Amino acid sequence: MAKLIFRYGAMGSSKTANALMVRYNYYERDKKVVLLKPRCEDRDGAKVIKSRIGLEEPCEFAEDFLENYSGEHYDCIIVDEVQFLAPEIIDRLSDLVDTYGITVICYGLRTDFQSHLFPGAQRLMELADDIEQIRTICWCGKRAHFNARLLNGEMVTEGEQVQLGGNESYISLCRKHYKQRKIEG
Template identity: 45%
Template sequence: MAKLYFRYGAMNSGKSIEVLRTAHNYEEQGKRVLLFTPAIDDRYGVGAVTSRIGIQKEAVVITASLDMYKLAERERPNCILVDEAQFLNETQVKALCDIVDELNIPVIAYGLRADFRGKLFEGSYHLLALADKIEEVKTVCWSCQRKATMNMRCKDGVPVFEGEQIMIGGNESYLPVCRKCYSQARKKAKAAGGE
């Protein structure tokens, strides 16, 4: 019986490399994988899942007009993998549920749980509510040795706590930090008048 998995983690926790590793494992066994990535994530070009360590694989671009269910029904892969799933909308998450429930194809969605303010992304909200299994991809805080659970946005190396929810970026824009280090940086910014 197929399941919908949501594997979330802070920035730089290795989610994209896990997507690529999982795809490789299926394909090495002669199984077919359908790989999706949202159009909004263009850090390394549209239509590619790319890890910070330099491994890349082409993916189907999720746009507002893409019918993921029909594509899955036509292609009949052994597994569907979704990178940057936090950028999905409710309709797209429900399409993943239908793929699992009606086509009996397992779906593994990887993404951030929350933004740089600690607020859930739309896709993450619906995946947390609807996934059969939720798993954390762990990483270490940039500032200490605790587990990173927050994504701290930085501008010119300085933490910022206001702005648009979505700003595509990597290590130059975001750091994985624990809640304590995040809170300390936020208090420091507030005291300095930066929030």
């Protein structure tokens, strides 16, 4: 049974590594799978998905894939960095589940550095058949689900919602330390 699945987690929770491992599981069973990501996500190159631990695979842009999709069979579509997709694109991904019986597994952040939902993540929270949290920990050892943006080693709370970056720009914190703006012990 095809489903729309949203797997979310804070920065550093291994979302991309998980997406690439799931893709490999389908691939080694001779299933047809495609990796997608938003066009705006170009940190590791235009059409590549790369995890922090070094796993990487070629991908397509979600927007282009959906624009050109003509009904071909896929066993699974895996989308990384889904928070950056517009709600209309999320709706179109849900149409692939409902119309073509394709499982779509989406990976991304739920909230931004101000703890507000990204529009793509909000739409997934509204539409997804299954919602799963991928957990990571704060520097203190508690569960982290807040993404703190850093500038010159300090937490910032103002700025554009989307700013691409990795470990140099973001850290995952528990609620207590996010509220306290305390990024280390």
